Amino acid sequence: MTSKESNQTLKRLFSYAKPYRMYLIGALFSALVSVLLSLLLPVFLGKAVDFIAGPGKVDFNGLLRTIAYMALFIAGSCIFQWTMSFCTSKITYFTVKDLRNSVYEKLNIVPLEVIDKTPHGNIINTMVNDIDAVSDGLLQGLTQLFSGIMTIVGTIGLMLSINLGIGFAVILLTPLSLFVASFISRRTYRKFTEQTEIKGEMGGLIEEMLGNQKLIKAFSYEDRALERFKEINARLHKCGVMAQFYSSLTNPCTRFVNGVVYASVGILGAFSAIRGNLSVGQLTSFLAYANQYTKPFNEISGVITEFQSALASAKRVFALIDLEPEPSDEGLLSGIQADGRVSLKNVYFSYDKSVKLIEDLNLEVKPGSRIAIVGPTGSGKTTVINLLMRFYDADKGTIEVSGVDIKKMQRKALRNMYGMVLQDTWLFEGTVRENIAYGKEDATEEEIINAAKAAYAHSFIERLPNGYDTVITKEGSNLSQGQRQLLSIARVMLIKPPMLILDEATSNIDTRTEIHIQKAFARLMEGRTSFIVAHRLSTIKESDLILVMNQGRIVEQGSHEELLRKEGFYHKLYYSQFHVTQT
Incomplete structure (x- = not known):
C-alpha cells in the first residue's frame, strides 16, 4: 500500500469516528495531562534526592513536601490514564459498530452476483477479524502513539533544560531508534498484509468444507480436503513465522537502543557531576528521563507494527464497502395490479x-x-x-x-x-x-x-x-x-x-x-x-x-x-x- 493509499484509508476511517470526536478529544487531552504529570515525576525525584544528599543535610520538610507532590502526580496520572482508556474504548467500539453496520448494509444492496462470486469465508473474515484488527491496531493505537510522541518531545525538552550537552547527546542517538522502528515496520507490513489475505483464503475453505461435510464424506474427499487445508496452512505458517519474526525484533532491538541511551546518559552525567555541573539529584532525574525517553520507542514500534496490519485489514473492509450497489429503485413503480401475464x-x-x-x-x-x-x-x-x-x-x-x-x-x-x-x-x-x-x-x-x-x-x-x-x-x-x-x-x-x-x-x-x-x-x-x-x-x-x-x-x-x-x-x-x- 502506497503512502497515498494509507492516508486515504486513515482519512476514511476517521470519518467514521467523526461523530464521536468528543471521545477522541477527551482521550488525547487525558493522554496529554497523564504524560505531563509523569514527566514531572523525575524532576521531583531529583529534588528528593538532593534533599537527602550528604550526611546531616537531610531536609525533612522539603522531602515530605516533595513526596506529597509526587503522590499527587502519580494519582493524577493514574486517573487520566483511566479516562484515556475509557474514551478510547468508547470511540473504538462506536466506530467499529458503525463500520460493521456499513459492511452489512452494503451486503444487502450489492447485486447477487457479487455474493455468488465472493467466497463467503472471505466476507465473514472481513466482517469479524479484519474489523477487529482495525479496532486494535488503528483506533486503540492512536492514543498510544500520541502519548508516546508527547513523552519523547517532553522528555527531550526537560533534559535540555537541565543540561544542554547531555540533552543534545540523547538527541543525536534518536535516529538510531527511528531507524530501528522503520526497519521493523516496513518488513512487518508486507508479511502482515500477506498473512491477512491467506487468512481470508483459509476462512473461505473452512466455510466451504464445514457447509458440505455430508458431500465430502459421501465422496471420500476428506484426504484431498485435508491436503488443500495443509497447503494453505503451510503458507500461513511460513508467512506468520516471518511476520512474527520481524515483529519480535521490536523488543530486543529497542532494548538495545535503550541500553545505549541509558549508558551514554550515565557516563556523561557522571563526568558532569564530578565537575560540579550537575547535582546528584539532577543526575538521578537525567537517568530517569533516559529510561522514560526510550520506553515510548518500544511502544511506538509495536503500535506501528499493528498499524501496518490494521491498514491492510482496513483496506479489505473498505474494498467491501466500496462494492458497486444495485442501481437505485428511487422513482420506479412501487407496485402494479398484477394479472399474471x-x-x-x-x-x-x-x-x-x-x-x-x-x-x-x-x-x-x-x-x-x-x-x-x-x-x-x-x-x-x-x-x-x-x-x-x-x-x-x-x-x-x-x-x-x-x-x-x-x-x-x-x-x-x-x-x-x-x-x-x-x-x-x-x-x-x-x-x-x-x-x-x-x-x-x-x-x-x-x-x-x-x-x-x-x-x-x-x-x-x-x-x-x-x-x-x-x-x-x-x-x-x-x-x-x-x-x-x-x-x-x-x-x-x-x-x-x-x-x-x-x-x-x-x-x-x-x-x-x-x-x-x-x-x-x-x-x-x-x-x-x-x-x-x-x-x-x-x-x-x-x-x-x-x-x-x-x-x-x-x-x-x-x-x-x-x-x-x-x-x-x-x-x-x-x-x-x-x-x-x-x-
Whole structure:
C-alpha cells in the first residue's frame, strides 16, 4: 500500500469516528495531562534526592513536601490514564459498530452476483477479524502513539533544560531508534498484509468444507480436503513465522537502543557531576528521563507494527464497502395490479460474458398458466427464474409483468408478486410460528395455522415439544429435511402471492406427502401464474405449457402429450427417467 493509499484509508476511517470526536478529544487531552504529570515525576525525584544528599543535610520538610507532590502526580496520572482508556474504548467500539453496520448494509444492496462470486469465508473474515484488527491496531493505537510522541518531545525538552550537552547527546542517538522502528515496520507490513489475505483464503475453505461435510464424506474427499487445508496452512505458517519474526525484533532491538541511551546518559552525567555541573539529584532525574525517553520507542514500534496490519485489514473492509450497489429503485413503480401475464422478449444473458448461455429467449405467459421449465443440468432453467425475480438483470431484451417492464418497477414490488419455494430450504433461529410468518409478520394465529394445514405441516408441528412455539435451531438442524421443506411451503401458503415459482419444491419430501403437497399446490395455483422447475418430469404432467430448454434456448414447448407425440428432445428426456425405450 502506497503512502497515498494509507492516508486515504486513515482519512476514511476517521470519518467514521467523526461523530464521536468528543471521545477522541477527551482521550488525547487525558493522554496529554497523564504524560505531563509523569514527566514531572523525575524532576521531583531529583529534588528528593538532593534533599537527602550528604550526611546531616537531610531536609525533612522539603522531602515530605516533595513526596506529597509526587503522590499527587502519580494519582493524577493514574486517573487520566483511566479516562484515556475509557474514551478510547468508547470511540473504538462506536466506530467499529458503525463500520460493521456499513459492511452489512452494503451486503444487502450489492447485486447477487457479487455474493455468488465472493467466497463467503472471505466476507465473514472481513466482517469479524479484519474489523477487529482495525479496532486494535488503528483506533486503540492512536492514543498510544500520541502519548508516546508527547513523552519523547517532553522528555527531550526537560533534559535540555537541565543540561544542554547531555540533552543534545540523547538527541543525536534518536535516529538510531527511528531507524530501528522503520526497519521493523516496513518488513512487518508486507508479511502482515500477506498473512491477512491467506487468512481470508483459509476462512473461505473452512466455510466451504464445514457447509458440505455430508458431500465430502459421501465422496471420500476428506484426504484431498485435508491436503488443500495443509497447503494453505503451510503458507500461513511460513508467512506468520516471518511476520512474527520481524515483529519480535521490536523488543530486543529497542532494548538495545535503550541500553545505549541509558549508558551514554550515565557516563556523561557522571563526568558532569564530578565537575560540579550537575547535582546528584539532577543526575538521578537525567537517568530517569533516559529510561522514560526510550520506553515510548518500544511502544511506538509495536503500535506501528499493528498499524501496518490494521491498514491492510482496513483496506479489505473498505474494498467491501466500496462494492458497486444495485442501481437505485428511487422513482420506479412501487407496485402494479398484477394479472399474471409475463412476457420475455429477445432476452440474452450469461453469467460469464465469454460463455454464452441464454440467447434470444422469447416467451408469452397467459394469466393463470402453469409453466413447467425442464431440461438437462446447465440448460438455463434456474437462470430464467433468476431473471424473472431480478436477482440478475438481462444483458439484452425485456421482461414484462402485466405489460410493465420489470426494470421500471422497484425490486421489492416485483418480488412481492412472487411466492418462491426452492429445493434448498432456509430457516432461521426462531420459533416455528416466526418462520412461517417470515413473509407476513402481522399474520394472525389462525392464518398461520391454516397455512400450515394447507402445506400438510400442521400435524408434525403439533407433535413438536412446544408446537408452534418450538424454537428451531440454527438452519433447522432439529427438523428433518422434509419438515423444513414443509415449513418453507407453508410460508408461501400464508402470503398467497399472485404468481408462484416452485424450484424442485417437493424434491425432499416422501412420495405420500408429495401427493398431498401437489394437491395443495393445485389449490394454491388456481388463478395464479406458476413457474415450475422440475427434474422429475412425472410431477409436471398437468402443466398448461412445458418449456424444454437446452443450452439456454427453448427447443420445444407444448403440453405433456403434445411433446411426447413429437418424439423429440422431451420424449427422450422423459423416458430416460424410467429406463424404458419406446417402440
